[in-house]
Each structure stands twice: as structure tokens, then as C-alpha cells.
Amino acid sequence: MTAASATVSTSxxxxxxxxxxxxxAILIAIMVAAPILTVIAxxxxxxxxxxxxxxxxxxGLYVERTVTLMLGVGIGTxxxxxxxxxxxxxxxxxxxxxxxxxxxxxxxxxxxVLAFVVTxxxxxxxxxxxxxxxxxxxxxxxxxxxxxIRSMSGAVVVMTLVLYxxxxxxxxxxxxxxxxxxxxVSRTLGKxxxxxxxxxxxxxxxxxIVVGVTLVLMEVINDFGTVDxxxxxxxxxxxxxxxxxxxSIQGAxxxxxxxxxxxxxxIVTERAARRGRRFHHTSTKYSELPSYRLRGFNAVLAFIxxxxxxxxxxxxxxxxxASYALKFYEETLSADYLTYVANSLTLSASAAVLxxxxxxxxxxxxxxxxxxxVKIAARTASVGYAVPGAILAxxxxxxxxxxxQALSWxxxxxxxxxxxxxxxxxxxxxxxYLVRFLALSxxxxxxxxxxxxxxxxGAARTLGANPMSALSRVHFPMMRGSLVTAGILVFVDCMKxxxxxxxxxxxxxxxxxxxxxxYASDELLEESALGALTIVGAGIIPVILLSVTIARSRPGxx
Amino acid sequence: xxxSTSLTRAARFALFGxxxxxxAAATPTAQxxxxxxxxxxxxxxxFLIEPLLERFTAETGIKVNVVFxxxxxxxxxxxxxxNNPADAVLTVDIGRLYGLKQAGVLDSVKSDVLNANVPANLxxxxxxxxxxxxxxxxxxxxxxxxxxxxxxxxxDLADPKFKGxxxxxxxxxxxxxxxxxxxxxxxxxxxxxxxxxxxxxNLARKPQGNDRAQxxxxxxxxxxxxxANTYYMAKMQTNDExxxxxxxxxxxRVTFLNQGTDARGTHINVSGAGVLKGAxxxxxxxxxxxWLSGDEAQKTYAxxxxxxxxxxxxxVADIVKAWGDFKADTLSMEEIAxxxxxxxxxxxxxxxxxxxxx
Numbered sequence: 001m002t003a004a005s006a007t008v009s010t011s012x013x014x015x016x017x018x019x020x021x022x023x024x025a026i027l028i029a030i031m032v033a034a035p036i037l038t039v040i041a042x043x044x045x046x047x048x049x050x051x052x053x054x055x056x057x058x059x060g061l062y063v064e065r066t067v068t069l070m071l072g073v074g075i076g077t078x079x080x081x082x083x084x085x086x087x088x089x090x091x092x093x094x095x096x097x098x099x100x101x102x103x104x105x106x107x108x109x110x111x112x113v114l115a116f117v118v119t120x121x122x123x124x125x126x127x128x129x130x131x132x133x134x135x136x137x138x139x140x141x142x143x144x145x146x147x148x149i150r151s152m153s154g155a156v157v158v159m160t161l162v163l164y165x166x167x168x169x170x171x172x173x174x175x176x177x178x179x180x181x182x183x184x185v186s187r188t189l190g191k192x193x194x195x196x197x198x199x200x201x202x203x204x205x206x207x208x209i210v211v212g213v214t215l216v217l218m219e220v221i222n223d224f225g226t227v228d229x230x231x232x233x234x235x236x237x238x239x240x241x242x243x244x245x246x247x248s249i250q251g252a253x254x255x256x257x258x259x260x261x262x263x264x265x266x267i268v269t270e271r272a273a274r275r276g277r278r279f280h281h282t283s284t285k286y287s288e289l290p291s292y293r294l295r296g297f298n299a300v301l302a303f304i305x306x307x308x309x310x311x312x313x314x315x316x317x318x319x320x321x322a323s324y325a326l327k328f329y330e331e332t333l334s335a336d337y338l339t340y341v342a343n344s345l346t347l348s349a350s351a352a353v354l355x356x357x358x359x360x361x362x363x364x365x366x367x368x369x370x371x372x373x374v375k376i377a378a379r380t381a382s383v384g385y386a387v388p389g390a391i392l393a394x395x396x397x398x399x400x401x402x403x404x405q406a407l408s409w410x411x412x413x414x415x416x417x418x419x420x421x422x423x424x425x426x427x428x429x430x431x432x433y434l435v436r437f438l439a440l441s442x443x444x445x446x447x448x449x450x451x452x453x454x455x456x457x458g459a460a461r462t463l464g465a466n467p468m469s470a471l472s473r474v475h476f477p478m479m480r481g482s483l484v485t486a487g488i489l490v491f492v493d494c495m496k497x498x499x500x501x502x503x504x505x506x507x508x509x510x511x512x513x514x515x516x517x518x519y520a521s522d523e524l525l526e527e528s529a530l531g532a533l534t535i536v537g538a539g540i541i542p543v544i545l546l547s548v549t550i551a552r553s554r555p556g557x558x
Numbered sequence: 559x560x561x562s563t564s565l566t567r568a569a570r571f572a573l574f575g576x577x578x579x580x581x582a583a584a585t586p587t588a589q590x591x592x593x594x595x596x597x598x599x600x601x602x603x604x605f606l607i608e609p610l611l612e613r614f615t616a617e618t619g620i621k622v623n624v625v626f627x628x629x630x631x632x633x634x635x636x637x638x639x640x641n642n643p644a645d646a647v648l649t650v651d652i653g654r655l656y657g658l659k660q661a662g663v664l665d666s667v668k669s670d671v672l673n674a675n676v677p678a679n680l681x682x683x684x685x686x687x688x689x690x691x692x693x694x695x696x697x698x699x700x701x702x703x704x705x706x707x708x709x710x711x712x713x714d715l716a717d718p719k720f721k722g723x724x725x726x727x728x729x730x731x732x733x734x735x736x737x738x739x740x741x742x743x744x745x746x747x748x749x750x751x752x753x754x755x756x757x758x759x760n761l762a763r764k765p766q767g768n769d770r771a772q773x774x775x776x777x778x779x780x781x782x783x784x785x786a787n788t789y790y791m792a793k794m795q796t797n798d799e800x801x802x803x804x805x806x807x808x809x810x811r812v813t814f815l816n817q818g819t820d821a822r823g824t825h826i827n828v829s830g831a832g833v834l835k836g837a838x839x840x841x842x843x844x845x846x847x848x849w850l851s852g853d854e855a856q857k858t859y860a861x862x863x864x865x866x867x868x869x870x871x872x873x874v875a876d877i878v879k880a881w882g883d884f885k886a887d888t889l890s891m892e893e894i895a896x897x898x899x900x901x902x903x904x905x906x907x908x909x910x911x912x913x914x915x916x
Contacts, residue, residue, distance in 0.1 A: 053903055054906075057903070057906040057907050058906045061909075124775070125775075125777075125778050140779050141778075141779065148763075151764075230766075231764055231766040233911055233912075240629075241902065243629070244732075245653075245732075245735055245898065245899070245902040247657050327799075328799065390629055390630055393630050393633075394630060394633045394637075397630075397633055397634055397637035397638075398637045401637030401639060401641070404639075405639050405640065405641060408640070419641055419643075420638060420641035420642075423634075423637070423638045423641060423642075423643065499630075502626070502627045502628075502630075503629070503631075507623035507625045507643070508625070509625070510604075514626075518603040518604055518605060519603075521603065522603065523767065523768050523770070523771065526800070527799075
């Protein structure tokens with residue numbers, strides 16, 4: 001064989017290989033995007049007059065409320081998440097080792113649980129105001145002023161407390177993954193600790209932090225339970241109103257599509273702002289991170305900054321739940337409690353594993369591809385996070401039903417009566433989770449890959465590794481921490497997930513979340529407190545594991 | 559060869575995923591294979607209906623497979639098409655029943671039992687849906703701060719003398735939408751808009767919480783009048799697990815509105831059921847709906863859930879009886895359902911859910 005023909009065949013091979021990754025990625029992306037595309041399709045099939053009605057009445061208000069909520073929770077989670085991550089990663093103060101994992105705990109608390117508990121404590125009849133009335137002898141609401149709990153600020157506080165761990169988690173992983181060299185250089189060049197943080201560490205960690213905040217914002221956009229509880233009328237509240245009160249799933253799909261558009265704009269804007277400012281780690285040389293020992297006033301401040309979110313976001317709701325559970329355990333225990341636990345675990349674990357595999361596959365395919373198509377496909381597949389769960393469930397139903405009907409039709413040709421193959425099983429639930437939470441795993445994988453300099457790929461390939469072995473031998477070890485993070489995020493989120501589970505599940509099938517919901521939907525959370533406490537408890541273990549993995553993920557640290 | 563290794567690895571990755579979802583799909587889900595069963599989609603919470611369904615199974619030997627969700631059921635039925643596994647639907651609020659009917663998924667049922675048990679104004683003329691219980695939307699007024707006869711009609715709720723004294727849940731809640739729809743059916747849209755604006759300016763606070771929370775607010779002194787469904791009152795009165803709710807109930811007086819000789823009667827809503835088109839277990843589904851309209855089930859509805867049975871001759875719970883008899887609005891349920899969209903839009907137009915200050 002001549003040298004020339006060898007070269008030709010290699011380049012052909014290279015291109016072919018590339019196309020296989022792209023084709024696979026696009027195929028998977030289409031499967032994941034099918035429910036989202038269904039929602040868009042539903043939106044264009046109908047031209048009802050809801051827009052005129054909404055425009056002339058409440059649309060402006062919905063938009064204003066949604067934007068306010070996004071700003072409030074976005075800023076809140078950014079400050080708390082990044083600030084505490086930096087403190088526990090770079091500083092030593094009393095309790096800092098405990099806070100490393102404790103700061104993640106609110107992640108395990110479903111926001112509707114925190115909403116219920118906070119309202120229960122702070123509303124007019126709650127513990128706090130009752131105590132104040134006793135203390136000062138007030139008897140009527142007109143006697144004094146107290147902030148309205150079921151309000152925008154209530155919703156912002158509650159959502160910030162349960163969502164900041166996303167930012168914390170990703171920011172901390174990024175801070176840990178960063179090479180200490182740049183920080184040392186920055187300090188030797190005369191920067192203070194603060195300005196090293198602001199000018200060096202923060203920009204380096206920015207892609208991860210942005211992913212975290214984007215996830216938070218999407219979560220804010222799609223939330224219905226919490227805003228409904230706090231009587232905050234957001235865009236999503238409008239979607240449900242159009243769907244259920246005006247009997248128009250098409251109208252609801254139109255509104256949801258607008259949300260999707262907002263999210264796409266958000267993502268594109270962020271990318272544009274970042275264009276040309278890429279930061280990679282150029283080495284995998286890591287030494288022990290320096291830890292600044294805080295003393296005196298600074299140590300107290302750091303302690304309070306880390307303790308508050310944990311106290312309010314975790315200790316308060318769990319202890320209130322525990323006290324309810326002591327009183328109302330019968331409802332939970334007399335139900336098929338252990339089966340619910342097993343169901344929750346099975347669904348969440350399978351969704352988490354699938355989401356990480358597919359997320360990593362897509363992120364890597366995007367890295368390999370040259371053209372825009374893979375990237376567009378991958379991004380479309382990961383916007384499911386921004387769609388309210390119940391609407392996404394409808395989006396899952398149609399493709400699943402269509403596949404079922406196609407199979408029945410096919411079976412009919414062979415004289416087999418298939419009936420429903422997927423509908424009525426748990427497959428649509430796992431599919432729904434995947435569609436909804438792919439953003440978590442894809443976003444995390446993408447951010448983590450982005451921090452690995454492309455020259456690593458080049459080196460690996462030059463040394464004869466194909467894309468697959470480069471991924472498994474070079475990238476994967478560097479990304480391990482981030483991927484476990486992604487898996488656990490998906491797991492914990494699936495444990496709490498409600499609307500998809502409740503709509504897509506089969507007959508006689510309950511998870512912890514659906515069991516709790518039948519009471520919580522009528523504001524009777526106390527009666528299912530043990531179930532709710534179990535959701536929290538089941539979330540704690542992976543969350544602690546997660547923290548350990550992240551701490552160990554730092555190469556060079558054993 | 560390089561290509562094949564990379565391919566097989568990629569393929570293994572993909573296969574793993576497929577295998578996982580396969581396992582997921584194969585996990586047993588108690589799907590319908592056994593002979594005597596019926597598959598039920600329920601908008602009602604399991605803890606409310608389970609005692610009934612268990613008794614049905616004990617009596618008939620028909621197993622009831624049930625899944626509860628309070629939204630998305632219609633879409634689930636439609637998406638499955640001919641493969642829809644559900645046989646019957648159980649729901650509250652006429653809006654849902656009517657929505658299912660409009661979507662064309664309900665099957666027409668001819669049953670002498672149902673026709674005898676369910677009064678004609680509480681069922682579909684073509685047997686598409688049947689009301690099983692009714693509930694009245696009443697005023698719970700403060701015993702101390704509202705005199706007998708001070709509030710007698712829904713129309714009164716807009717009277718300025720009640721400024722800052724009324725508590726109600728979101729105007730978008732199904733029960734409030736139905737109430738507003740009944741106002742539209744009686745007075746027309748313009749008059750109802752004026753009424754709703756009046757009611758809004760009489761509110762003590764932004765609409766929030768459920769019906770129970772409104773009674774609690776009366777007890778706490780935030781307002782004098784709460785609007786609620788009847789069974790909430792009975793459940794508070796009998797709540798041994800949370801005795802504080804008995805205090806809330808003690809603070810209020812049950813007031814049926816529009817009761818005068820010329821008045822149209824108190825607004826009521828229904829819970830009901832329907833058999834689905836293409837039901838695989840149609841006979842069993844029909845048996846279930848018939849059974850739910852029978853003496854035993856009706857008695858349970860009355861005594862456990864404190865609803866009003868539809869079947870003549872079945873007694874209400876003692877505690878409900880103590881509130882006295884009332885005249886119910888005879889307006890057809892479908893008339894109410896037809897005005898729901900208009901009612902929803904009115905709630906937006908007057909910006910009801912922003913409460914009294916805006």
C-alpha cells in the first residue's frame with residue numbers, strides 16, 4: 001500500500017467516524033426533543049383568541065411577575081451559591097468542613113414542602129405572628145404590620161433557598177477543578193484575595209456558574225406549585241389557567257412555546273456575551289488548594305453566611321416535617337409506604353443513569369462536530385427543563401401514544417393484538433424525566449468539557465486514540481466529578497418531580513411524591529409528613545455522597 | 559480495527575441505554591390482564607375514594623385499577639387513541655365532565671339504574687356523564703361579627719357594607735369559576751362583571767389558600783365572611799386529629815345563600831363519573847358507576863366525605879343535616895359549564911386575584 005492511499009483512507013475514515021457521532025447525536029436529540037416539538041406543534045394547530053384576551057388583561061402582569069421572580073431568584077442564588085462555594089473551597093473557618101456538604105442539603109427539600117412550612121410558620125395564624133400577638137397584646141390584623149407571606153417576596157425567598165445549591169454545586173466543582181497556578185500568579189502579581197476571586201477565579205468558573213444560574217432560571221420559569229401556593233401570578237400560572245379553565249391545551253402550548261423562546265434567547269445571549277472569551281485549564285497539575293484561615297469577625301461572618309441558607313432551607317423544613325410526622329405517621333404507614341420508596345428509587349436511578357450517558361454523549365458529539373447542526377440539535381433537546389412539567393407530560397403523551405398506535409398497526413399485520421405497549425407502563429415516566437432533566441446532565445457535561453483545552457484532544461488523537469478512547473481515557477477521568485454531580489442532580493430532582501410522574505404513571509402506581517401530593521394538593525401536607533420527610537431523607541444520602549465525590553474529584557488530591 | 563472498536567463501544571453505550579429503558583418498561587405495573595377488573599382515571603384523591611372502591615371490589619369481585627391525576631387525563635386518553643387502557647373517569651366539578659364530553663371521549667350509557675338513581679338535572683341527557691354527589695358553595699360567616707340576615711345572597715357579596723370583610727380563594731379555582739359562571743347564566747356578563755368588581759373591592763386580602771384557609775381567616779379575625787364548599791365545613795367540625803380546626807368551624811355559621819321564596823337557590827356543583835369510549839371492560843365500568851349511585855356508596859359519600867348524595871332517600875350525615883335543608887339552584891349543570899370560559903376571562907378582566915388594593 002502506498003503512502004498516498006493510506007493518507008486518503010485515513011481521512012475518509014476520519015470523516016466517516018465524525019458523521020457517525022453526529023448522526024447518533026442528532027438521532028438521540030430528536031428523540032429527546034420530540035415532546036418539546038409536540039408542544040410547539042400543538043401551539044401552531046390552533047388560532048384561538050386567547051392572545052387578544054390575555055393581551056388586553058393580564059399578559060403584562062404575568063410578564064412583569066415572571067421577570068421579577070427570575071431576577072430575584074437569579075440574583076439570590078448567584079450570590080448565595082457562588083459566595084458560599086468560594087468560602088468553603090478557599091477558606092477555613094469553624095464548621096467549614098461541615099458546610100461543604102451541608103450547603104447542599106436544601107437540594108433535597110421539594111420547594112412545595114418549604115413553601116408550606118414557611119407559610120405555616122409565618123402567616124397570620126402561624127407560630128411567629130401568634131407569638132408576636134401574645135407578646136404585644138395585639139388582637140386583630142389591623143393592629144400591626146407584618147409582611148404578606150403569600151407574596152412575591154415569599155416566593156423569591158423560598159425558591160432561592162431550594163435552588164441556590166445548583167449554583168453552589170457547579171461553582172464549587174469549578175473552583176475545585178481550577179489549577180491553583182493561576183491564582184498564585186494572580187497573587188504574586190499583587191492582587192488581593194478579593195480581586196483574585198473577582199478577576200481570576202470567577203471568570204474561570206463562569207461557564208459553570210452560568211450553567212447553574214440558567215438551570216435555576218429555567219426552574220423558576222417552569223414552576224407552578226410554589227407560585228400557585230404564594231398566589232404569585234406568573235406566566236406559568238397563566239398557562240395552566242388557559243389549559244384548565246379555558247379548556248385550551250393549544251393555547252397553553254402557545255404560551256409554553258413563548259417560554260421556550262425566552263429560554264433560547266437567554267441561552268443565545270449568554271453565549272454571545274462569552275464569545276471569544278474562552279477559558280481552559282492548560283494543565284492537570286494540581287497541588288493542594290491553599291486555604292485562607294479566617295479569624296475573628298471574618299470567621300463569624302463566614303459562618304453566618306453559610307449557616308443561614310442551611311438553617312432556613314433545610315433544618316427548618318425538616319424539623320417541622322419531623323414534628324408533623326410524629327403526629328401524623330399513620331396515613332403514611334398504613335399506605336404501601338415501602339413500595340412507594342422502591343418506586344421512587346427505581347425511577348430516579350434509571351433516569352439519572354440514562355441522563356448522564358446521553359448528556360455526555362451529546363456534549364462530546366458537539367465537541368467533535370464542526371457544523372452547527374449537532375449543536376442546534378443538542379440544545380433543542382435540553383430546553384425541556386423550561387417547560388412546565390404538566391405541559392411537557394402532554395408533550396410526552398402524544399409521541400408515546402403514536403408509537404403505541406404504530407406498533408399496534410404493525411402488530412395487526414402479523415395478527416398480533418398488542419394493545420398499549422408503552423402507555424400504562426413506567427417507560428413514559430422515565431422518558432419524561434429524561435426530556436426534562438437532560439439540561440442538567442448535558443449542561444454539566446458541556447461546561448466540564450469546555451474547561452478541558454482542545455489541545456488535549458489533539459494530543460490524544462495524535463497519539464493514536466480514536467474519539468471514543470480519547471473520551472474514556474482522557475476526558476472522562478477529568479470530568480468524573482462533574483458527571484457524578486450531574487447524575488445526582490438528576491436523581492434528586494426525579495425524587496421530587498411531580499407533574500410528569502402523576503400524569504404519565506401507570507395504574508396503581510405511586511411514588512413518594514405522588515403520595516405526598518394527594519394530601520399536599522389540598523394543603524394537608526401534615527398528614528403525609530412522613531412521606532415528605534422520606535423524600536428529603538432519600539435526597540440527603542446522595543447529596544452527601546455528591547459532596548465527597550466533588551471533594552475527591554480534584555486531581556492530585558487523594 | 560479502530561473504527562469497529564469505536565463503533566462497538568458507542569453501540570454498547572447506546573445499547574445500555576436501550577436496555578435500561580427496556581427494563582423500565584418491563585417492570586410489572588399491574589396492567590389489565592385478569593378477567594374481572596376495571597381501569598379508572600380519577601381526578602379525585604385516592605384517600606377519598608379508596609374506601610368506596612375497596613367495598614365495590616369486595617362485593618362484586620371486580621378489581622379496580624386506579625390512577626389519580628388532577629390534570630392531563632383528557633390528553634392522556636386522546637393520545638392513546640384506540641389503545642387507551644382506561645374504562646371510566648371519576649371527577650369533581652362540572653367543568654371537567656363537560657370538557658370530557660366536549661372532547662368526545664365519553665360513551666353514551668343507557669342504564670335504568672342510573673336513570674332512577676340520578677335526578678335528570680344532574681346527568682347528561684344522553685347518558686355521557688352522571689353526577690354522583692353534590693356540594694353547595696356557601697358562606698361561612700362569623701358568629702360574632704355578622705348578624706343573622708345580614709348576608710342573604712351571592713349578590714350581597716358586592717354590597718359596600720361588606721368592605722374589607724370577605725375572604726375567598728383564587729377566582730381561578732374551579733369552584734369559584736363555576737360560581738361566577740352561574741352568576742353569568744343568571745345575570746349576564748356585564749352585570750356579573752360589576753358584581754365581581756364589587757366583590758373584589760370587598761375582599762379583606764388577596765385571594766389565597768383553599769376553602770379551609772378562608773374559615774381559618776374568619777376565626778383569626780382577618781375577615782368576617784368566608785366562601786367555601788359544604789364538605790370543608792363538616793371536615794373541620796369533625797377533625798379529631800387537628801382539633802384547632804374545630805375552633806375555626808365553631809367561629810362560623812353556615813349560611814346558604816339565595817334562599818328566599820323568590821330566590822333561585824344556592825349554587826351547587828357535582829362530582830361525577832362517565833364511561834369512556836372504547837372501554838375494554840365496559841360492562842365492569844358501567845357496574846362501577848351504577849354501584850357508586852347505589853344506596854351503599856351514596857351513604858358512604860354522605861358519611862365519610864360529607865357530600866350530598868344524589869339518590870333520593872339516602873340520608874345526609876347528621877352533622878350536615880344540622881345545618882338545615884336548603885334550596886339548590888336548579889340551573890342546568892351544562893349551562894354553568896358553558897359559561898366557564900367567560901367566567902375565567904371576567905376574573906382576568908377585573909384582575910380579581912390581585913385582591914382589594916389594586
